[in-house]
Amino acid sequence: MLETTLIDYFQRYVAISSQSDAGKTCSPTTEGQRELASLLKSDLAVLGYNNTELLDSGILIAHLAGNKPEAKSIGFVAHLDTVDVGLSPDIHPQIRCYDGTPLCLNTETGFSISEDTHPELNKYVGQEILFTDGSSVLGADNKAAISVMMTLAKTLAESECTHGDVYFAFVPDEEIGLRGAKQLPLDRFPVEHCYTIDCCERGEVIFETFNAGSALLTIDGITAHPMSAKNVLVNPNLVAADFINLLGDMGKPEQTEGREGYFWVTDITGNQNRATVSVAIRDFDQASYDERKQYLETVGAFLKAKHPKAEIQLVVSDVYSNISQAMGEDTGALDRLYDALADLDIPAKTIAMRGGTDGSALSAKGLFTPNFFTGAHNFHSSYEFLPIPSFADSYRVAHRLVEMA
Numbered sequence: 001m002l003e004t005t006l007i008d009y010f011q012r013y014v015a016i017s018s019q020s021d022a023g024k025t026c027s028p029t030t031e032g033q034r035e036l037a038s039l040l041k042s043d044l045a046v047l048g049y050n051n052t053e054l055l056d057s058g059i060l061i062a063h064l065a066g067n068k069p070e071a072k073s074i075g076f077v078a079h080l081d082t083v084d085v086g087l088s089p090d091i092h093p094q095i096r097c098y099d100g101t102p103l104c105l106n107t108e109t110g111f112s113i114s115e116d117t118h119p120e121l122n123k124y125v126g127q128e129i130l131f132t133d134g135s136s137v138l139g140a141d142n143k144a145a146i147s148v149m150m151t152l153a154k155t156l157a158e159s160e161c162t163h164g165d166v167y168f169a170f171v172p173d174e175e176i177g178l179r180g181a182k183q184l185p186l187d188r189f190p191v192e193h194c195y196t197i198d199c200c201e202r203g204e205v206i207f208e209t210f211n212a213g214s215a216l217l218t219i220d221g222i223t224a225h226p227m228s229a230k231n232v233l234v235n236p237n238l239v240a241a242d243f244i245n246l247l248g249d250m251g252k253p254e255q256t257e258g259r260e261g262y263f264w265v266t267d268i269t270g271n272q273n274r275a276t277v278s279v280a281i282r283d284f285d286q287a288s289y290d291e292r293k294q295y296l297e298t299v300g301a302f303l304k305a306k307h308p309k310a311e312i313q314l315v316v317s318d319v320y321s322n323i324s325q326a327m328g329e330d331t332g333a334l335d336r337l338y339d340a341l342a343d344l345d346i347p348a349k350t351i352a353m354r355g356g357t358d359g360s361a362l363s364a365k366g367l368f369t370p371n372f373f374t375g376a377h378n379f380h381s382s383y384e385f386l387p388i389p390s391f392a393d394s395y396r397v398a399h400r401l402v403e404m405a
């Protein structure tokens with residue numbers, strides 16, 4: 001049965017802790033991700049996929065040759081890592097039927113979930129749902145997608161259906177800046193239609209994400225004893241405060257929604273000698289995004305003029321770009337996705353995602369890559385949950401896309 005296969009794969013893959021580590025520069029950043037990629041490679045070998053490539057970077061690519069020459073080649077991408085938000089790296093999923101009343105998920109800690117705080121549960125009364133035990137995220141982001149792709153790999157290997165070339169890519173370190181997808185060698189993943197399967201509730205389609213950048217301001221001041229500080233001491237912390245105040249009214253995450261962009265001050269460090277401020281830059285519209293970067297440069301120049309004795313350095317870099325910018329004239333991949341949803345009677349919910357997916361990195365490389373749902377809610381939280389009927393529908397969409405290619 002479809003659901004059993006999906007759940008078996010899911011439990012098998014969440015059993016491997018695979019948080020990524022933003023503090024590391026190697027790829028993958030953690031051994032758990034490599035271990036998961038190796039397990040997938042061996043599971044694929046059992047299904048008859050003997051030509052999978054596990055690259056040094058931790059990227060795993062599998063290919064099923066097509067038997068329908070006129071069909072488009074299609075690729076699916078999922079990420080191996082689970083986000084580290086300070087919760088336990090080990091995941092203990094449980095399946096519970098939600099009956100509409102508050103649900104205790106951990107009798108020891110009293111961790112529970114209810115519609116008071118999570119009204120989205122109301123859509124799933126009477127359904128079997130995968131939950132956490134409150135100590136970790138569920139990891140449906142993105143092991144639900146990995147399970148969908150493995151189930152699809154299994155179905156295609158075992159059935160006689162006709163299809164074009166199908167590629168599967170499992171990439172590391174999505175949660176720490178889409179690092180794996182940025183390294184995916186497209187010559188080994190030569191697909192015409194590409195999709196990520198990530199986050200989001202049943203029916204959700206994403207073909208617009210933020211343009212994203214980061215800025216790091218470093219201020220070296222001049223230290224002095226306060227008794228002889230007049231006209232000598234340059235306090236880098238106050239320059240940092242000036243900088244943050246100047247970002248003031250151009251949007252903050254907590255004040256914006258929909259298609260509004262923002263500056264997000266993510267980190268501040270400071271002592272008497274040096275201060276740093278890290279800022280995330282986000283905007284859907286390319287022109288507005290460019291204006292934000294330009295504004296930061298203007299602020300940097302202003303601070304240098306105002307504090308001539310401080311040494312001020314501003315580094316602004318692009319992190320990923322809006323998927324829709326890679327769509328161009330050929331909307332085939334997206335049209336097919338909407339057709340697949342329509343065929344399956346799943347109402348499409350298109351959202352402009354206030355974040356990025358691996359598709360943002362692939363689209364920046366020129367491969368237009370829309371995203372569709374895994375069915376999960378509340379990712380990056382211990383309240384993450386995955387209704388099993390939605391999980392099965394995620395699989396059905398992937399399968400339908402292959403049939404339609």
Ligand SMILES: [Zn+2]
Pocket residue numbers: 079141142174198199
């Ligand atoms: Zn994800």
